[in-house]
Amino acid sequence: MKVFGFTGWSGAGKTTLLEKVIPQLIARKLSVSVIKHAHHGFDIDKPGKDSYRHREAGAHEVMLASGTRWALMHECREAAEPRLKTLLARMAPCDVVLVEGFKQEPVPKIEVYRPALGKTPLYHERDDIVAVASDAPLECRLPTLSLNDAAGIADFVIQFLGLEERTC
Template identity: 75%
Template sequence: MKVFGIAGWSGSGKTTLLEKLIPALTARGLKVSVIKHAHHGFDIDKPGKDSYRHREAGASEVMLACGTRWALMHECRDEPEPQLADLLTRLAPCDLVLVEGFKQEPVPKLEVHRPASGKPPLFAERDDIVAVASDEAIAATIPVLPLNDIAAVADFIVDHCQLKV
C-alpha cells in the first residue's frame, strides 16, 4: 500500500479536497482507503445502543456488522494514542491510503494552503510536504497545484506514489 498525506491548518479544506479526490482516484481503478486523525475525542456510537453499552461495560473492542458495512471500535483506555504505522496494519489491502491529519508523521504530504486564512504555510518547515495545493498563486520551491483542479492533484499523487492506473 502506498501512503500519502493531506495536511493543512484546520479549516483549510482538507476534507473537501479528499471528498473530491477519492472519486477521481477510484475512477482510475484505484482502491483507496482513508485514515483521518481527530484532535478531539469522537464517538461513532450512540448512547443507549447495544454496542455503546458493551463498550461502557468494559469491552476492549466492539465490532458492528450489517450487510453493507462493518466497523471495529477499539477502546484505548490505558493505552497510548495509536501511531499511524499501527493503524495502517489494521486496514485491508488497497492501492492507496490517504491520510488526513497526522502532520508529524514522516509520510509524503500535500499541503492545502489558503493564504487568505492568515496562517503560515507548513511546507516551509516540513520536508515531507512534497507539494502544495492553493487557491492563490504562491511562491514555493515545491510543486504548487491549483486547489480546485482535482485532476491535477490526482495526477500528482498517482505520479508521486508511482501507482499503476
C-alpha cells in the same frame, strides 16, 4: 500499500479536497482507503445503543456488522494514541491509503494551504510535504497545485507514488 497524506490547518479544506480526489483515483481503477486523524475525542456510536453499552461496560473492542458495512471500535483507555504505522497495519490491502491529518507522521503529503486563514504555511518546516494545494498563487520551492483541480491533484499523487492506472 502506498500511503499519501493531506495536511494543513483546520478549516483549510482537507476533507473537501479528499472528497473530490477520491472519486478521481477510483475512476482510474485504483482502490482507495482513508485514515483521518481527529485532534479531539470523537464517538461514532450513540448512547443507549447496544454497542455503546458494550464499550461503556469496558469492552476493549466492539465490532458492528451488517450486510452493508462493518466497523471496529477500539478503546484506547489509558494507552497512548496509536501511531499511523499501527493503524495502517490494521487496514485491508488496497492501492493507496490517503491520510488526512497526522502532520507529524513522516509520509509524503500535500499541504492544503489557504493564505486567507492567516496561518503560517507548514511546508517551511516539514520535509515530507512534497507539494502545496492552494486557492491562491504562491511563491514556493515545491510544486503548487490548484485546490480546484482534483484531477490534477490525483494525477500528482499517482505519479509521485508510481501507481499505475488500471484500464479494466
